[in-house]
Amino acid sequence: xxxxAGKLRFGIVVFPGSNCEADTWHAIHDExxxxxxxxxxxxxxxxxxxCVILPGGFSYGDxxxxxxxxxxxxxxxxxxxxxxxxxxxxxxxxxFQILLEAGLLPGAMLRNAxxxxxxxxLHVRVETTDTPxxxxxxxxxxxxxxxxxxxxxxxxxxxxxxEMKEHDQIVFRYCTAEGESTPEANPNGSLDNIAxxxxxxxxxxxxxxxxxxxxxxxxxxxxxRLVWESLLEVSRGDS
Amino acid sequence: MRMAIExxxxxxxxxxxxxxxxxxxxxxxxxxxxxxxxxxxxWSEHCGYPRSRPLLALLPKEGKYTSPVEGGxxxxxxxAPGLTVLFKMESHNxxxxxxxxxxxxxxxxxIIRDIFTMGARPIAVLDPxxxxxxxxxxxxxxxxxVVKGIAFYGNCLGxxxxxxxxxxxxxxxxxxxxxxxxxxxxxxxxxxxxxxxGVGNPVIIVGNSTGRDGIGGASILASHELAEDDExxxxxxxxxPFTEKCLIEACLEALETGAIVAMKxxxxxxxxxxxxxxxxxGGCGMDVELQKVPRREPGMEPWEILMxxxxxxxxxxxxxxxxxxxxxxxxxxxxNAVVIGxxxxxxxxxxxxxxxxxxxxxxxxxxxxxxYHLPAEEPAxxxxxxxxxxxxxxxxxxxxxxxxxxxxxxxxxxPEWVYRQYDHMVQTNTVVLPGGDAAVxxxxxxxxxxxxxxxxxxxxxxxxPYLGTQLVLAEACRNLVCVGADPAGVTDCxxxxxxxxxxxxxxxxxxxxxxxxxxxxxxxxxxxGNVSFYNEAADGAIYPTPVLGVVGVLEDxxxxxxxxxxxxxxxILLLGKTRDDLGGTEYLKHVHGLVTGxxxxxxxxxxxxxxxxxxxxxRAGLCASAHDCSxxxxxxxxxxxxxxxxxxxxxxxxxxxxxxxxxxxLFGESPSRILISAAPDNAEKIREIAGRHGAPLELLGAxxxxxxxxxxxxxxxxxxxxxxxxxxxxxxxxxxxxx
Numbered sequence: 001x002x003x004x005a006g007k008l009r010f011g012i013v014v015f016p017g018s019n020c021e022a023d024t025w026h027a028i029h030d031e032x033x034x035x036x037x038x039x040x041x042x043x044x045x046x047x048x049x050x051c052v053i054l055p056g057g058f059s060y061g062d063x064x065x066x067x068x069x070x071x072x073x074x075x076x077x078x079x080x081x082x083x084x085x086x087x088x089x090x091x092x093x094x095x096f097q098i099l100l101e102a103g104l105l106p107g108a109m110l111r112n113a114x115x116x117x118x119x120x121x122l123h124v125r126v127e128t129t130d131t132p133x134x135x136x137x138x139x140x141x142x143x144x145x146x147x148x149x150x151x152x153x154x155x156x157x158x159x160x161x162x163e164m165k166e167h168d169q170i171v172f173r174y175c176t177a178e179g180e181s182t183p184e185a186n187p188n189g190s191l192d193n194i195a196x197x198x199x200x201x202x203x204x205x206x207x208x209x210x211x212x213x214x215x216x217x218x219x220x221x222x223x224x225r226l227v228w229e230s231l232l233e234v235s236r237g238d239s
Numbered sequence: 240m241r242m243a244i245e246x247x248x249x250x251x252x253x254x255x256x257x258x259x260x261x262x263x264x265x266x267x268x269x270x271x272x273x274x275x276x277x278x279x280x281x282w283s284e285h286c287g288y289p290r291s292r293p294l295l296a297l298l299p300k301e302g303k304y305t306s307p308v309e310g311g312x313x314x315x316x317x318x319a320p321g322l323t324v325l326f327k328m329e330s331h332n333x334x335x336x337x338x339x340x341x342x343x344x345x346x347x348x349x350i351i352r353d354i355f356t357m358g359a360r361p362i363a364v365l366d367p368x369x370x371x372x373x374x375x376x377x378x379x380x381x382x383x384x385v386v387k388g389i390a391f392y393g394n395c396l397g398x399x400x401x402x403x404x405x406x407x408x409x410x411x412x413x414x415x416x417x418x419x420x421x422x423x424x425x426x427x428x429x430x431x432x433x434x435x436x437g438v439g440n441p442v443i444i445v446g447n448s449t450g451r452d453g454i455g456g457a458s459i460l461a462s463h464e465l466a467e468d469d470e471x472x473x474x475x476x477x478x479x480p481f482t483e484k485c486l487i488e489a490c491l492e493a494l495e496t497g498a499i500v501a502m503k504x505x506x507x508x509x510x511x512x513x514x515x516x517x518x519x520x521g522g523c524g525m526d527v528e529l530q531k532v533p534r535r536e537p538g539m540e541p542w543e544i545l546m547x548x549x550x551x552x553x554x555x556x557x558x559x560x561x562x563x564x565x566x567x568x569x570x571x572x573x574x575n576a577v578v579i580g581x582x583x584x585x586x587x588x589x590x591x592x593x594x595x596x597x598x599x600x601x602x603x604x605x606x607x608x609x610x611y612h613l614p615a616e617e618p619a620x621x622x623x624x625x626x627x628x629x630x631x632x633x634x635x636x637x638x639x640x641x642x643x644x645x646x647x648x649x650x651x652x653x654p655e656w657v658y659r660q661y662d663h664m665v666q667t668n669t670v671v672l673p674g675g676d677a678a679v680x681x682x683x684x685x686x687x688x689x690x691x692x693x694x695x696x697x698x699x700x701x702x703x704p705y706l707g708t709q710l711v712l713a714e715a716c717r718n719l720v721c722v723g724a725d726p727a728g729v730t731d732c733x734x735x736x737x738x739x740x741x742x743x744x745x746x747x748x749x750x751x752x753x754x755x756x757x758x759x760x761x762x763x764x765x766x767x768g769n770v771s772f773y774n775e776a777a778d779g780a781i782y783p784t785p786v787l788g789v790v791g792v793l794e795d796x797x798x799x800x801x802x803x804x805x806x807x808x809x810x811i812l813l814l815g816k817t818r819d820d821l822g823g824t825e826y827l828k829h830v831h832g833l834v835t836g837x838x839x840x841x842x843x844x845x846x847x848x849x850x851x852x853x854x855x856x857x858r859a860g861l862c863a864s865a866h867d868c869s870x871x872x873x874x875x876x877x878x879x880x881x882x883x884x885x886x887x888x889x890x891x892x893x894x895x896x897x898x899x900x901x902x903x904x905l906f907g908e909s910p911s912r913i914l915i916s917a918a919p920d921n922a923e924k925i926r927e928i929a930g931r932h933g934a935p936l937e938l939l940g941a942x943x944x945x946x947x948x949x950x951x952x953x954x955x956x957x958x959x960x961x962x963x964x965x966x967x968x969x970x971x972x973x974x975x976x977x978x
Contacts, residue, residue: 016481016484016485016572016573017395017481017484017485019395019396019397019484019665020397020665022666023665023666023667026667026683027667030683056665057397058394058395058397058480058481058484060481061395061479061480061481061482061484062395062481063481116659116660117390117394117659117660117661117662118659118660119658119659119660119661119662119663119664120659146664148394148662148664148665150394210664212667213664213665213667215667216667218670218681218796218797219664219667219669219670220672
């Protein structure tokens with residue numbers, strides 16, 4: 001088997017208004033040397049991909065509520081089926097918002113508590129390594145990673161949150177550089193400092209921070225590589 | 240049907256009686272109402288530059304780097320083999336004063352189109368902003384609205400906003416300045432022109448529908464002073480960044496087909512401007528049918544369709560027979576794309592409304608307005624300010640208090656409140672993030688990178704427009720060498736008052752002369768630019784404010800440098816010399832309430848020596864940090880290096896400057912100075928480089944501890960914990976904006 005044949009095949013969905021698809025493509029293709037293709041939002045067949053990524057951006061302009069229009073896009077029916085069959089789905093930023101709107105992940109996203117768009121480097125703590133997206137990480141490890149969003153204030157009702165905790169679905173929490181989840185380390189008012197969650201089957205992950213923006217150390221951090229390395233390890237492990 | 244033209248009609252369109260007569264002379268008859276409307280926009284200062292063109296001809300077009308574009312919507316320099324960086328800066332001052340959110344948003348949209356219309360992928364935006372003092376509610380309203388508008392538009396497009404400038408001064412109270420610079424990259428052999436060529440080739444309008452928004456934006460709003468009672472809101476356009484994002488992708492995809500002959504952005508003066516300028520540039524004519532233009536509302540008159548400044552529209556010329564391929568790409572992106580006419584060989588721009596010809600004029604006549612040579616006269620204040628003598632100025636007792644005061648003034652405080660609201664990392668090229676001397680961007684697939692900065696100083700230019708403009712250029716270039724970039728090309732956004740007033744025109748003339756001379760000295764081409772006149776409100780003109788965007792090249796993007804101190808024990812060096820320069824400084828204004836004096840003297844030769852030393856030292860990897868000393872002087876620059884690096888420093892002012900007053904040693908703004916920190920082992924090598932270039936170099940002290948301590952003649956004159964200074968500096972703007 002060649003090296004490439006063992007690698008995960010990535011598909012990056014492009015909605016009109018997506019704007020991180022090329023960054024994600026660059027990180028996977030050029031930095032991780034893994035096979036990746038764009039998937040136009042009108043596509044209804046996701047056969048041939050192992051991991052489908054919904055990238056960051058402003059799908060359809062997001063003039064209404066983030067992700068509210070994109071969830072009705074033709075490709076989303078295929079994403080639902082793909083996930084139901086156990087395919088890996090990663091939503092980054094706007095992609096996370098779309099997964100929430102589509103009901104693939106629990107909870108909802110509100111405007112940032114400060115009512116402003118926030119772009120900055122910050123820290124998140126790895127809460128579980130029991131996902132295909134985080135298995136190369138260490139539980140409790142602190143990643144330095146950027147965010148850039150206006151609606152990242154995650155919310156779930158108390159019952160839902162309790163259920164998510166019970167099933168270990170909280171994947172990342174905003175924290176200080178020392179790894180403490182304090183109110184000061186929370187950039188957007190997110191419930192319980194939540195920065196990323198997965199579904200109960202653990203094959204769908206939504207995260208507000210951008211791993212593709214920190215895959216090359218010249219950009220200030222390479223901690224985002226751990227997401228890609230985890231996914232690529234899945235491929236080697238399963239094949 | 241031919242309507243008689245009455246004086247009321249041209250005056251309402253912003254034309255003088257004399258200008259009307261020139262139109263009649265140019266076409267040899269009375270214009271039709273539609274033609275009159277077209278001339279009014281195309282001959283306005285905003286589009287045709289009739290008042291500024293003679294002086295702009297002084298600016299050099301060539302420098303040490305190749306600048307491959309002549310006469311495009313933007314210009315550029317070749318930053319890597321075969322790769323051109325295109326850039327341009329523009330103003331959206333009056334629209335932003337009238338409606339800050341949409342004014343600023345559409346300013347971003349417009350300048351971005353100037354970039355991708357030439358086939359370049361937009362890679363960055365910078366926003367130099369000027370408002371009245373922030374204790375005024377109106378200034379806060381405008382500032383907040385403008386920042387939100389830029390964030391709304393730029394973030395949605397996925398183009399990082401990587402830099403800018405903030406200045407607050409009463410001079411901008413009634414007329415804020417919102418300048419936007421955009422950059423893009425394109426393979427040099429793929430640059431697209433705006434020249435319509437090939438008789439019979441189809442003319443296609445793409446993007447948004449045409450509505451009644453922005454009618455008269457160029458001729459009325461941009462080419463006249465603002466008055467208190469004006470109802471100019473309908474002349475401001477409304478931005479739709481989602482459509483623009485799709486338009487960028489569709490245009491770049493359509494260019495890949497090779498079927499596009501020419502492309503032009505519809506900015507000021509909309510369809511009038513694109514049709515006549517494309518025809519004139521290509522030496523052909525054009526025949527278009529207005530009823531084919533997708534419209535947002537029924538019943539629009541021909542002149543309204545022609546003058547509308549509805550955003551997110553482009554005009555294309557495609558190869559005959561390949562139009563369907565082009566139209567299909569735009570439809571895929573959900574955009575309008577309609578053939579509205581074709582190129583002709585007669586040089587005439589013929590506009591039809593349901594087949595009836597409503598305008599027929601020679602495109603060149605429309606596109607090439609007459610030139611006005613305006614009188615210039617030295618303003619009354621100039622001599623008095625030049626004669627100001629600082630010897631009567633009291634020297635403050637507590638210099639630490641002065642430093643605290645300066646760091647918490649909005650002009651020197653951290654601009655973090657602004658750039659946090661902008662996505663400055665998307666596209667994953669931003670190697671040096673906002674807040675330092677200049678942004679650094681990598682060029683994916685190339686070893687080279689670029690540095691970019693935008694600078695202005697209205698106070699200097701008010702006190703001496705010739706010298707002030709040169710100081711601005713020198714500072715911008717110094718910012719670039721601090722990050723390791725070799726200055727390569729300039730774009731200018733020239734914000735001035737009413738040029739019909741001779742004292743204002745004198746400011747413009749002296750400023751352009753200063754820029755031209757300094758650009759020649761530094762071998763820098765002015766590759767693009769924009770003139771914004773009539774920046775006057777009821778209480779007078781703004782400071783003359785040329786804002787310069789300068790792009791530099793990093794030979795190896797990994798060899799860049801940032802401004803914050805890095806390691807305890809590093810030595811701190813000062814390149815350059817401090818003189819008695821208090822005129823026009825931030826210190827003089829903020830602490831003493833004075834705007835007067837001569838701006839700091841500039842020795843171009845010394846400036847070049849200092850810059851060459853810094854660039855060579857950074858490129859050799861010898862510097863741990865490099866930071867330009869400018870606004871607020873050496874003391875503020877030292878504090879910034881400490882705050883960025885979260886570390887203290889202990890320095891002693893050079894002994895050789897005892898002739899200089901203490902406040903000038905600390906807060907004076909002598910140009911040609913750069914603060915460098917370096918590992919002790921590297922200091923000797925830097926000294927050798929400075930010696931070779933003939934640049935003065937002084938050892939000031941060392942990085943370390945938690946406090947900034949400055950000694951002069953053996954006595955501590957400044958001592959403060961860095962954490963405390965940083966808190967003041969970071970909280971100053973949020974405190975004013977959010978209470």
